[in-house]
Amino acid sequence: MDDDLTAVAAMVSGAWLTLALRAMVRLRIAELAAEPVGLAELGVASGCPPERLARLLRVLEDAALVRRQGAAWQVTDRGSLLALDHPAGHARRVLGQTWAPTIAAWSDLSGALQDGERRFGRVDVPTDGTTMWEALSASPPELATFNAQMASRGQAQADALREAADLHAVRSLVDVGGGRGSLVAALLAGNPGLTATVADRPDVVREAAAALTEAGLDGRADVDAVDFFDAVPPGADAYVLANILHDWGDDECVRILRVVRAAMPDTSRLWVLEKVLDAIPPRTDREATDLHLHDLHMLVLFGAAERTQGEYAGLLAEAGFGASTCRRTSTGWDLVEARPLGAA
């Protein structure tokens, strides 16, 4: 019973701790205290009076994210995972997940469970747009954080394709909703014969174009500003939808898939990268919990859901694709592959 009381108490204050991590990231504590630093100096660098900053530091110390060494403070190995440029991407996840409109959406999860409708932009917290995509466009810092958070997954997604897809016959590829182009950049780096297009919303492909140029991929990778409910670039050997369908309800998924199907030659193939709920072999408990929480996140943000293999197969069939396969990869991403119905 005592264990249960302790476990529930930790869950109850869990949201506060996550919000304390937001303050840690915004004040750049992991960066400023990478080496031992005095409280006064840390206060000046973070813009907080030292006595008030100490109140945050003792919470972070309780969570083993910082430690005191005499009069100095230093971030621990665990705390250094919350530096903004750490490749694990946790700092950007914290910023994205604790953005005020996102927290507001979660505050009415019970209502979303009752009616299945998104709560983002509908709970009583002002945002500059109706949908999350509009709100991001209206808020450049949040858009940059979101795009960087997404971009941190590009290497793993490219590895998943290399592991589970046959890339040999593929010369051209379109990454639909490809964000900042990190999947394309990672994939092209190891596949010299491949060219690719990143198709996404106009303000996102602007960032993708700059990132692809910086990666030295001009001439092999380009971008296309699209609304994937209207059209995507036609004629490629393969189309990727990485972490797109889980943002949308079933009807919208079928609309997106039909648009992609219409752009595809019959010989082309579609690769959907998602994390399916019924992965075989099953995910670890930690990974499964993370996915189950993401499922609720998709509900409150978009009225959407994480799905099973069978549910993805059903959406694909409705949109004009033949039987799909689903392959588990060592990256955590699952690859659902389908070809246009009737294709050889």
Ligand SMILES: C[S@@+](CC[C@H](N)C(=O)[O-])C[C@H]1O[C@@H](n2cnc3c(N)ncnc32)[C@H](O)[C@@H]1O
């Ligand atoms: C969850 S992110 C995934 C990004 C990337 N594929 C990845 O896995 O990291 C969804 C992407 O869909 C894009 N998106 C949303 N609505 C769109 C639309 N109507 N047309 C084109 N792209 C859209 C967003 O801008 C965003 O880049």
